[in-house]
Amino acid sequence: MPVATAHTVCLRGAVGHLIDVQTDVSKGSVGTTIVGRPDASLSESRDRCRMAVSNSGLEWPSTRRITILLSPADLLKSGTHFDLAIAVSVLAASGKLAPDSLKNTLFIGELTLAGDLRSVPGVLPMVLAAAERGIERVVVPEPQAREAAMVPGMGVFGVRSLAQVLAVLCGDQVPHAAPVAPLSGSRVLCWRGQQQREQADLADLVGMADARFALEVAAAGSHHLLLTGPKGAGKTSIAERIPSILPDLSRSESVELTAIHSMAGTLQPEQGMLTRPPFSAPHHDASKVAIIGGGRGRVTPGEISRAHCGVLFLDEFPLFRSDVIEALRQPLESGEISVARSDETVTLPARGMVVLACNPCKCGEYSADPDNKCTCRDVQRRDYRARITGPLADRIDITRELLPLGAAQRPVPGEINESSAVVRARVERARLRQAARYEGTGWRVNGDAPGPVLSEQFPMSPGAQACVDDEVYSGRLSRRGATRVHRVAWTITDLHGETRPGLREVEIALQLRTGAPLRVRDLARRAG
Amino acid sequence: MSSAERDRLARVSLSRLTEPGDLRLLPLVGELGAVKVHELLLAQGDLGEAAADLAQRLGDEDPARDLERAERLGMRFVIPSDAEWPIGLDDLSGVEPLQERGCTPLGLWVRGPLRLDSLRESVSIVGARSSTSYGDHVAGEIAATCTAAGWGVVSGAAFGIDIASHRGAFSVEGPTVAVLACGVDRAYPTAHRDQLAYLVKTGAVVSEAAPGWTATRVRFLARNRLIAALSRGTVIVEAAHRSGALNTANWADRLSRMVMGVPGPVTSAASVGVHQLIRRGATLVTRGEEVLELLDASGGHLLIEPRAPENARDKISVRHRQVLDAVPVHSGARADSIARAAGVGLIEVCRSLRSLETHGLVEQRVDGWRLGELGRA
Numbered sequence: 001m002p003v004a005t006a007h008t009v010c011l012r013g014a015v016g017h018l019i020d021v022q023t024d025v026s027k028g029s030v031g032t033t034i035v036g037r038p039d040a041s042l043s044e045s046r047d048r049c050r051m052a053v054s055n056s057g058l059e060w061p062s063t064r065r066i067t068i069l070l071s072p073a074d075l076l077k078s079g080t081h082f083d084l085a086i087a088v089s090v091l092a093a094s095g096k097l098a099p100d101s102l103k104n105t106l107f108i109g110e111l112t113l114a115g116d117l118r119s120v121p122g123v124l125p126m127v128l129a130a131a132e133r134g135i136e137r138v139v140v141p142e143p144q145a146r147e148a149a150m151v152p153g154m155g156v157f158g159v160r161s162l163a164q165v166l167a168v169l170c171g172d173q174v175p176h177a178a179p180v181a182p183l184s185g186s187r188v189l190c191w192r193g194q195q196q197r198e199q200a201d202l203a204d205l206v207g208m209a210d211a212r213f214a215l216e217v218a219a220a221g222s223h224h225l226l227l228t229g230p231k232g233a234g235k236t237s238i239a240e241r242i243p244s245i246l247p248d249l250s251r252s253e254s255v256e257l258t259a260i261h262s263m264a265g266t267l268q269p270e271q272g273m274l275t276r277p278p279f280s281a282p283h284h285d286a287s288k289v290a291i292i293g294g295g296r297g298r299v300t301p302g303e304i305s306r307a308h309c310g311v312l313f314l315d316e317f318p319l320f321r322s323d324v325i326e327a328l329r330q331p332l333e334s335g336e337i338s339v340a341r342s343d344e345t346v347t348l349p350a351r352g353m354v355v356l357a358c359n360p361c362k363c364g365e366y367s368a369d370p371d372n373k374c375t376c377r378d379v380q381r382r383d384y385r386a387r388i389t390g391p392l393a394d395r396i397d398i399t400r401e402l403l404p405l406g407a408a409q410r411p412v413p414g415e416i417n418e419s420s421a422v423v424r425a426r427v428e429r430a431r432l433r434q435a436a437r438y439e440g441t442g443w444r445v446n447g448d449a450p451g452p453v454l455s456e457q458f459p460m461s462p463g464a465q466a467c468v469d470d471e472v473y474s475g476r477l478s479r480r481g482a483t484r485v486h487r488v489a490w491t492i493t494d495l496h497g498e499t500r501p502g503l504r505e506v507e508i509a510l511q512l513r514t515g516a517p518l519r520v521r522d523l524a525r526r527a528g
Numbered sequence: 529m530s531s532a533e534r535d536r537l538a539r540v541s542l543s544r545l546t547e548p549g550d551l552r553l554l555p556l557v558g559e560l561g562a563v564k565v566h567e568l569l570l571a572q573g574d575l576g577e578a579a580a581d582l583a584q585r586l587g588d589e590d591p592a593r594d595l596e597r598a599e600r601l602g603m604r605f606v607i608p609s610d611a612e613w614p615i616g617l618d619d620l621s622g623v624e625p626l627q628e629r630g631c632t633p634l635g636l637w638v639r640g641p642l643r644l645d646s647l648r649e650s651v652s653i654v655g656a657r658s659s660t661s662y663g664d665h666v667a668g669e670i671a672a673t674c675t676a677a678g679w680g681v682v683s684g685a686a687f688g689i690d691i692a693s694h695r696g697a698f699s700v701e702g703p704t705v706a707v708l709a710c711g712v713d714r715a716y717p718t719a720h721r722d723q724l725a726y727l728v729k730t731g732a733v734v735s736e737a738a739p740g741w742t743a744t745r746v747r748f749l750a751r752n753r754l755i756a757a758l759s760r761g762t763v764i765v766e767a768a769h770r771s772g773a774l775n776t777a778n779w780a781d782r783l784s785r786m787v788m789g790v791p792g793p794v795t796s797a798a799s800v801g802v803h804q805l806i807r808r809g810a811t812l813v814t815r816g817e818e819v820l821e822l823l824d825a826s827g828g829h830l831l832i833e834p835r836a837p838e839n840a841r842d843k844i845s846v847r848h849r850q851v852l853d854a855v856p857v858h859s860g861a862r863a864d865s866i867a868r869a870a871g872v873g874l875i876e877v878c879r880s881l882r883s884l885e886t887h888g889l890v891e892q893r894v895d896g897w898r899l900g901e902l903g904r905a
Binding site for chain 1: 657692
């Protein structure tokens with residue numbers, strides 16, 4: 001029977017659908033048709049596959065009618081990684097391959113006219129999805145074999161050309177082929193040298209006790225942070241050091257993040273799994289699609305998803321475009337982002353901490369110093385500040401104002417500033433306490449814990465609750481704010497090593513939220 | 529033995545027997561002199577009830593050995609006849625006692641290279657132990673600004689504002705002095721051991737209490753009068769209701785020293801005491817420059833009041849401004865419509881417009897008058 005089936009995966013956001021590529025080769029008017037809602041890049045596959053097959057020294061059944069069905073047929077499909085599955089199913093349907101050899105095997109790869117394979121984005125999430133559906137082995141372009149091998153229990157074949165794929169499937173000797181080029185879509189430029197960022201340490205900064213504490217709490221519970229202050233107060237310097245106090249990713253976090261980066265095509269194959277929390281700092285000119293995700297055809301994860309389990313740092317936040325600022329509301333609240341299209345809605349995870357930095361005005365000079373050089377008008381200042389007020393500000397857990405550098409900020413001989421390693425150890429301990437408490441639930445840190453569950457299962461002390469209620473009923477704190485205070489209070493409790501949030505922890509959480517100065521004694525008290 | 533040395537030994541002996549700021553003995557020393565009081569006590573002279581218990585212990589003292597041992601440990605005992613004696617302390621003999629403490633001390637135990645007579649130009653910075661990050665920042669900045677201008681800083685060694693003030697002075701390597709309630713050989717609070725060691729190396733640690741003595745509540749009250757008296761003025765940065773820092777402010781007021789307060793948010797519990805002080809007449813300060821202006825000899829460190837830059841509009845008369853406000857920005861308007869809008873007679877408007885034109889505030893075009901380049905700025 002001239003029908004053969006090969007498997008591949010189509011990604012819709014974070015969901016992978018297993019696709020059967022069925023080919024029928026039979027008599028009829030000569031030609032090749034692809035049915036099952038292929039998009040433009042996938043329709044071109046027909047020509048790539050035909051030339052790749054002929055140039056691999058095999059025969060394309062060009063005197064017959066070839067019908068290729070991508071099933072399920074109602075799902076819109078896009079991507080060039082279908083090439084390999086289409087080519088092998090045509091070859092199997094025309095009798096060049098045993099149809100049984102395609103069973104339980106996933107094919108991923110783009111073909112060139114010469115019959116060589118090319119790398120494609122999204123291999124890891126595709127293989128993850130296929131593993132869920134009982135696929136046992138996968139054929140991928142050679143540079144991406146490591147990525148596919150991250151999925152446990154999967155048999156991985158890294159190949160260079162169509163001829164090699166055939167040899168693997170038939171059990172013949174694998175012919176020689178030129179190496180596969182890595183993905184073309186890797187970022188050429190970084191916002192700052194990656195190396196420079198890795199070397200940044202909190203020990204480089206003098207003073208800033210208050211901001212350091214805020215940073216530690218934010219990192220320990222993955223809370224959103226807003227840093228304000230005039231130009232040169234150290235907002236960027238301190239934000240850049242957040243990754244240095246974050247612990248390594250857990251196994252599940254690592255798989256999620258690597259899958260997202262694979263979808264975005266920013267995974268360096270030689271890198272392997274991503275184990276360090278990401279730090280993403282897009283420029284304020286970035287479009288909504290770049291930050292949130294989207295794009296034409298395939299939905300590409302935005303910066304906020306790429307910073308999943310890490311830090312998204314938006315410097316000069318009020319200068320970001322209004323649609324970006326508005327679009328941030330959803331991920332700041334729910335930790336995920338939905339990109340709606342006419343025919344589908346794609347949901348991507350975005351559970352990173354968002355750090356915003358903001359000057360007091362557009363020129364950044366406005367301060368209490370009577371000699372400040374600010375040239376902005378009152379109206380401009382108001383408009384600038386208005387961009388972070390309202391619904392967005394309500395979703396920020398911690399607000400800190402950095403004061404301009406003064407004479408007293410100079411280092412004193414013999415004084416040692418706390419290093420990132422010391423802070424990281426405390427953050428790690430606090431994260432462990434959270435992981436133990438939330439074991440068996442869908443969240444890992446206080447910042448992700450849903451409000452109702454917190455108030456039912458993990459309440460604060462009655463005195464502390466009374467304090468929060470008082471704030472709510474007097475109108476100083478919104479309901480959402482109360483939940484967020486509850487979360488931050490838990491993080492402070494975890495840092496203190498206590499069993500449940502009391503009045504003191506709630507007071508600190510409220511001070512952190514409102515931007516009020518912290519009591520210096522509270523800064524010193526952390527679990528040793 | 530010279531009379532100065534006898535005086536010193538007598539004072540050392542007495543200082544080992546009396547509480548700092550004790551009103552039973554210190555006034556007598558002020559009146560009769562330390563040597564005389566010492567002799568009288570030893571002879572069990574008729575000095576009232578104070579004599580009996582004091583005299584008994586006085587015989588066991590060996591002040592010469594005490595001094596020698598102190599010197600080996602890098603301490604010195606400064607007495608009023610010394611050149612190093614800070615004369616500000618003499619003012620204490622003339623003021624009413626507060627909470628049964630007062631008077632000029634017998635002498636001061638000092639560790640550190642800084643000479644106390646250099647504190648003639650100094651400022652005390654005190655405040656809450658339970659300070660906020662805001663208070664620490666402001667205290668540090670004021671200390672840094674003042675010491676950078678050559679002034680000294682006097683404070684305690686407690687948590688919060690005290691230590692933040694020293695930290696500010698350290699950062700500009702300025703002169704700074706900690707006055708303790710315990711002996712200068714003790715590090716109290718122990719958390720500040722490093723800072724006190726640094727003070728001993730670069731500034732001075734001072735106490736009225738004899739070496740080895742511990743800090744008690746009463747000694748803190750007596751210590752506060754020294755902080756106020758050593759400096760020319762006292763700045764309070766953050767003090768809660770009934771804070772100990774207010775006691776220092778009270779002493780400064782009694783000594784006719786300047787009392788200054790740094791305000792905080794009115795919603796902050798840590799600033800309530802300061803706000804009360806300011807309401808009762810303390811001077812509000814926000815920066816080190818303002819402190820210096822208040823404390824320095826008149827005319828020194830004068831501040832220039834900040835003013836917004838003057839623009840062309842500020843220079844013209846109100847009548848002209850009335851006309852200018854009615855002139856459109858872009859499209860031109862005729863003089864009669866400007867007159868209607870401004871509520872000013874046509875003839876006067878024409879005269880005003882000519883005058884404004886010479887200032888460059890308005891310009892005449894084919895369609896009438898509109899704002900000139902300076903007027904739009």
